[in-house]
Amino acid sequence: MLADFVREVQRVTTHLPLTKKFILVNDGSSDDTLAVMKALAASSDDIFYLSFSRNFGKESAILAGLTYSEGDFVTLMDADLQDPPELLNDMYQKMTTENYDIVGCKRRNRQGEPAIRTFFANRFYSLINHISDQEIPSGVRDFRLMTRQVVDELLKLSEVNRFSKGLFAWAGFKAFYIDYDNVERQAGKSSWHFWQLVSYSIDGIVNFSDAPLNFATVTGFVSFVISLCLAAFYMTKTLLFGDPVQGFPTLIILMLLIGGLQLFSLGIIGKYIGKIFLETKHRPSYIIKEKNLD
Structure with missing residues (x-):
């Protein structure tokens, strides 16, 4: 999906007055992801890649991408096109016209996901918002546009046990969330199993509540x-x-x-x-x- 992802982002953001750069993070994949990244990087001076020595997890991949970013605006996106690239236009417009520091995306529904996963996801957000001081909107994704200041402040948080959604909420700043209908991944299937999600949820609760x-x-x-x-x-x-x-x-x-x-x-x-x-x-x-x- 990498080539399709880059092509689609470039297509829908052509008119934005920005110089765009991609940092692709390979989190220890076992297929030909790295070879595809190298080919894309060789075809454009605006595409870069980082490849881990093994799988370190989503949170580490997010941290690496933020660490190596340099732009005035930084966005996090999954490369399976579950994060609709066309929303970048609305996110940029909202941020620049209404002076927001963070513009994120929040799913209205979880159409296409297994019912049991949807049920436990909703229960998790309800629970963590009840027992934690930081409010994390239900359905919010890591897909968000941030100013340079927000990224720099997040990078000052040196903790190893990271839960990005909680860290974004803890950092504060003026934030806005755009609602959208769930989009299923364009190819492949999620590597997240049910018990991995349960473990990730427990980590989030432990990290942000006593x-x-x-x-x-x-x-x-x-x-x-x-x-x-x-x-x-x-x-x-x-x-x-x-x-x-x-x-x-x-x-x-x-x-x-x-x-x-x-x-x-x-x-x-x-x-x-x-x-x-x-x-x-x-x-x-x-x-x-x-x-x-x-």
């Missing part, structure tokens, strides 16, 4: 109160009615309940500690194997 930690604390406290109430109940029952507790089933149930809650809470705490551990390593977010720009 609500799970508060939940673990409250769960522990409630479990402690329940255990005290049960102890008082059975003690009173035995003293007043001389009814010995039939303890084996009760004991097993309580052990499984308390043990499960403890492990669940430890898992939440461990997720945060794991993120801290990754940050302390100071590993680079990506390694570039080949490129044609400085």
